[in-house]
Amino acid sequence: MERSERRAAVLTVLTPVVAVLFAGWHFWGHGLSMLDVILGVIMYSITMLGITVGYHRLFTHRSFQCVTPIRMALCIAGSMAAQGPVLFWTACHRRHHQCSDAVGDPHSPHLHGAGAKGVFVGCLHAHVGWMFYHKPENYIRRVPDLIRDRKLMALNRYYPWLVAAGVVLPGLVALAITRQWYAAGTAMLWAGGVRLFLAHHTTWSINSICHLFGDSPYATGDQSRNNGVCAVLTFGEGWHNNHHAFPTSARHGLQWWQVDASYWLIRAMSAVGLAWDVRLPSAAQLESRTVVGSAEA
Numbered sequence: 001m002e003r004s005e006r007r008a009a010v011l012t013v014l015t016p017v018v019a020v021l022f023a024g025w026h027f028w029g030h031g032l033s034m035l036d037v038i039l040g041v042i043m044y045s046i047t048m049l050g051i052t053v054g055y056h057r058l059f060t061h062r063s064f065q066c067v068t069p070i071r072m073a074l075c076i077a078g079s080m081a082a083q084g085p086v087l088f089w090t091a092c093h094r095r096h097h098q099c100s101d102a103v104g105d106p107h108s109p110h111l112h113g114a115g116a117k118g119v120f121v122g123c124l125h126a127h128v129g130w131m132f133y134h135k136p137e138n139y140i141r142r143v144p145d146l147i148r149d150r151k152l153m154a155l156n157r158y159y160p161w162l163v164a165a166g167v168v169l170p171g172l173v174a175l176a177i178t179r180q181w182y183a184a185g186t187a188m189l190w191a192g193g194v195r196l197f198l199a200h201h202t203t204w205s206i207n208s209i210c211h212l213f214g215d216s217p218y219a220t221g222d223q224s225r226n227n228g229v230c231a232v233l234t235f236g237e238g239w240h241n242n243h244h245a246f247p248t249s250a251r252h253g254l255q256w257w258q259v260d261a262s263y264w265l266i267r268a269m270s271a272v273g274l275a276w277d278v279r280l281p282s283a284a285q286l287e288s289r290t291v292v293g294s295a296e297a
């Protein structure tokens with residue numbers, strides 16, 4: 001692993017932690033304004049959908065197609081989540097599907113020994129540790145489709161600026177609304193730094209928790225699980241066993257009660273003609289992968 005990549009991993013993981021510690025100290029004396037909460041929720045939603053709908057379902061799995069402005073907007077929103085440039089994220093996630101919970105999986109929690117210690121170390125590795133030991137990806141082999149997209153490559157290059165924009169933007173909105181620099185500062189702290197921390201750890205819980213705790217209604221040959229709490233927090237990504245069973249499906253919450261806000265957005269875009277070729281598993285495919293005796297059969 002290159003030193004620059006390791007430095008980027010340290011910055012990615014630790015900067016939001018510093019923001020949370022500072023926000024906690026600041027909260028003690030000053031509380032939290034309603035504007036910061038609203039901006040935080042909006043920025044969390046935009047950047048999370050950038051990851052789930054953009055980075056994951058569109059760029060990694062090509063589970064739907066959409067118009068170029070939406071494609072670019074999703075890439076910008078995903079970049080603002082500070083989980084790596086789109087090429088890195090996509091290549092890494094395609095490798096995860098190719099060797100799920102086997103040698104070569106960049107972030108499996110199951111390859112770190114037996115017993116409670118093995119589970120603990122594995123969980124830590126799957127959550128954040130993997131970023132510090134990540135082997136360089138072969139982008140030409142893993143993501144040739146994305147490399148051909150010149151606009152996407154430009155956004156990939158501007159990634160650090162997009163991350164910064166995601167922090168500055170709520171500050172500018174707060175400044176425009178209140179005309180106070182102080183409000184701009186607290187908005188950047190809560191809707192920038194703290195929001196990054198929350199979106200990081202909910203997303204990374206898919207790698208750790210959703211390969212350890214939950215149900216597996218579909219036979220996938222790996223340890224992927226459906227976890228409802230993770231699903232709500234990540235706008236549908238927590239239906240991870242469903243996703244490993246049908247990786248190209250735009251819909252992860254396959255049962256009516258499995259909330260999947262990311263799919264709702266894809267459906268809404270499809271309804272107004274902004275998205276098309278929305279891929280879903282057929283009834284026969286669903287039947288063929290269902291574990292015998294599963295409650296969801």
Ligand SMILES: [Zn+2]
Pocket residue numbers: 096100206207211224240244
């Ligand atoms: Zn997985």
Ligand SMILES: [Zn+2]
Pocket residue numbers: 056060061093097243247
């Ligand atoms: Zn996936």
